[in-house]
Amino acid sequence: MTFCLDTKLIKPDCDNEIKNIVVLLHGYGGDGNDIAQITLNWKRFLPNTLFVCPNAPEKCLISSSGYQWFDLSQDNEKFILKESKKNEIILKKFLEEIKEKFSLPNSRICLSGFSQGCMMSINVGLSSDEKYSGILGFSGKIISKEDLSKRIIHKPEILLIHGENDDIVSCVKSLEAKDFFERNKITVELEIIKNCGHHIPIEASSIGLKFIKKIFNLN
Numbered sequence: 001m002t003f004c005l006d007t008k009l010i011k012p013d014c015d016n017e018i019k020n021i022v023v024l025l026h027g028y029g030g031d032g033n034d035i036a037q038i039t040l041n042w043k044r045f046l047p048n049t050l051f052v053c054p055n056a057p058e059k060c061l062i063s064s065s066g067y068q069w070f071d072l073s074q075d076n077e078k079f080i081l082k083e084s085k086k087n088e089i090i091l092k093k094f095l096e097e098i099k100e101k102f103s104l105p106n107s108r109i110c111l112s113g114f115s116q117g118c119m120m121s122i123n124v125g126l127s128s129d130e131k132y133s134g135i136l137g138f139s140g141k142i143i144s145k146e147d148l149s150k151r152i153i154h155k156p157e158i159l160l161i162h163g164e165n166d167d168i169v170s171c172v173k174s175l176e177a178k179d180f181f182e183r184n185k186i187t188v189e190l191e192i193i194k195n196c197g198h199h200i201p202i203e204a205s206s207i208g209l210k211f212i213k214k215i216f217n218l219n
Contacts, residue, residue, distance in 0.1 A: 001101050005094045007054035008032040010039050012047055018102055019048040020133075020216050021109045023095065025117025027139075029066035031055050035114060038200060042209050046218070052098055056116075057090045069116040081144045088123055095124070105130065110212055112136035114200060115169060119143050122158075122177070126186075127151040134158065134215035136208050138200050139166055141173030145180050158188040159211040161204045163196030 032053035056067035118140025131154035
């Protein structure tokens with residue numbers, strides 16, 4: 001089966017049955033291979049899990065080899081929201097293709113992402129017709145609280161992880177997102193990683209793994 005997005009699939013070892021899927025969305029200028037590195041630590045603890053790491057639909061304007069989930073050439077919230085929602089449609093189509101291919105419902109799928117990928121995971125996870133098992137977001141934010149508040153259909157459990165020294169996307173953005181989720185009665189946790197910038201350190205990876213095991217009832 002051909003998917004609408006180029007993607008890296010990391011399947012379980014030893015032909016283990018696929019019972020769960022973790023979708024990992026890369027950040028601005030990255031690609032599926034970049035974000036897939038986090039699975040090196042996760043795979044042995046999630047033996048029946050498929051990791052899906054797609055490339056975003058657009059080539060990144062500032063990277064010769066990377067991709068973007070939305071254009072950042074204009075520092076304008078309305079423009080960024082429009083661009084993100086355009087590619088949100090493509091991402092939702094891709095997720096439906098993955099579900100069909102592997103015959104698993106949203107309840108066995110966790111959406112995760114870094115930076116732009118986190119922002120897309122939040123929008124898709126809350127506005128999809130079927131509830132996902134959870135959303136794991138690293139170093140992200142809500143693109144538009146006003147827009148998202150009008151589009152919430154389901155309320156999956158959310159874990160946000162952010163470096164306190166992030167100078168690309170301030171950790172204040174995750175604090176604001178946590179407040180938004182709580183106001184909308186969405187179960188959310190926030191972990192601030194000390195002495196951490198705009199990346200996913202081992203500590204954040206380990207916290208994220210515990211969350212995935214919890215939502216899939218693997219503890």
